[in-house]
């Protein structure tokens with residue numbers, strides 16, 4: 019923790035993310051307008067006290083849409099991550115701890131899944147299930163969990179041969195005890211790092227698919243969808259791109275910086291005090 | 292008390308992408324350890340000593356052969372009577388555990404009262420020459436010798452009858468080695484323990500063991516029933532192991 023605090027950039031990233039999340043949680047409190055409220059008379063308005071970031075082509079407050087967009091963009095990405103890791107941990111731990119035939123079968127299945135190009139698979143799944151954010155999330159989970167299962171299996175297999183695990187097995191400790199006290203706490207930090215580094219990818223993914231019109235449907239605010247709407251007026255009002263573009267950039271960069279910092283921190287010592 | 296009969300164990304070794312070759316590690320090993328006895332197992336690196344140890348402990352399954360402990364051959368039935376100390380003390384203790392948690396893990400739920408438990412853990416630490424100040428520490432705050440003492444305390448915490456010492460002193464420096472050996476000897480006398488002492492260092496064997504088995508490439512090549520007879524061994528392999536030590540001529544050890 020101390021090392022993390024001494025890294026100024028990581029602190030900045032962390033505080034940005036915390037601020038963003040608080041704003042997303044209390045969106046109605048931070049926003050100035052209803053994000054769906056249209057006011058055609060004020061379309062493409064510049065910055066003002068009433069509309070801090072101006073208005074879009076339907077006269078909606080961009081600032082308020084950005085704030086409400088946090089819920090869709092960042093929180094849905096986090097939900098995706100939590101589900102992915104949950105499945106990955108269960109499969110990875112079973113595979114890595116019990117080994118044998120189950121392990122062999124699961125890992126071959128993962129190999130098959132991993133050999134498909136992920137973006138194409140996502141598009142295929144959305145194509146089959148239909149457009150909508152639920153399907154985007156589902157597709158993301160289906161694509162990602164195999165990768166996590168493999169990573170986690172590798173970690174578990176490594177800890178499986180640590181002497182303290184061998185000792186616990188010798189004196190007949192239950193599998194539940196060994197998994198919950200020895201294995202999970204040790205792989206947890208590594209999982210957090212992977213997840214943080216991967217959050218950026220998921221956010222971009224959800225935004226990209228919304229940009230293409232496959233995810234969040236208008237009029238609901240989502241950063242990728244906002245970019246998509248802005249692109250229609252790219253020539254006449256290029257500044258429309260700014261707000262959602264910068265928001266995605268800053269949040270994704272923050273997650274990556276934080277992930278890097280966490281990795282540096284935990285790699286060196288490997289021991290959490 | 293402990294009896295291993297005809298243990299055979301092999302591993303599949305992958306060669307290239309698809310070919311797998313069976314590699315025999317243990318080729319029909321039999322040995323027995325009596326109550327209160329210390330048996331030394333000497334052999335060169337890679338001869339399968341640790342593998343045999345793991346099979347005796349029940350962590351790995353033998354391909355053939357049986358392990359029986361006081362007549363019982365089911366691991367569940369005798370696992371409470373066995374314990375182990377490994378060579379690599381750094382990975383023997385979970386870095387996230389405090390020392391008291393390490394020993395509490397071994398105790399499990401056998402002592403319900405927290406105060407009683409703490410007192411027992413403390414008495415164990417004192418038995419291995421540590422004190423109260425170590426209770427709250429983590430593994431990385433201890434020296435190698437201290438860690439190995441904690442491992443020994445943990446091993447005797449369950450009141451086992453048999454302890455496997457897999458090169459328990461090999462990675463310590465000589466003066467600490469001697470202290471740990473003395474400690475092991477004292478504990479053995481006090482609790483009437485049996486040891487299987489795996490090592491490749493003949494010196495330690497002469498200090499601690501009653502009997503010695505020479506181990507080579509998965510087979511017992513020679514056994515010496517009285518430690519005093521160690522000079523009269525006949526097999527060239529055991530001689531070469533002893534000779535290697537004499538050639539070093541470490542002055543007045545032990």
Ligand SMILES: Nc1ncnc2c1ncn2[C@@H]1O[C@H](COP(=O)(O)OP(=O)(O)OP(=O)(O)O)[C@@H](O)[C@H]1O
Pocket residue numbers: 302303316334335336337338339340341342343491
């Ligand atoms: N899980 C495994 N898979 C494949 N081969 C293994 C495995 N464990 C051990 N072996 C092989 O078995 C042989 C014996 O290993 P073992 O660890 O028992 O040797 P050892 O006598 O304890 O050596 P050392 O004195 O160096 O500890 C080695 O050749 C090793 O490569």
Ligand SMILES: [Mg+2]
Pocket residue numbers: 340341342457458
């Ligand atoms: Mg070994």
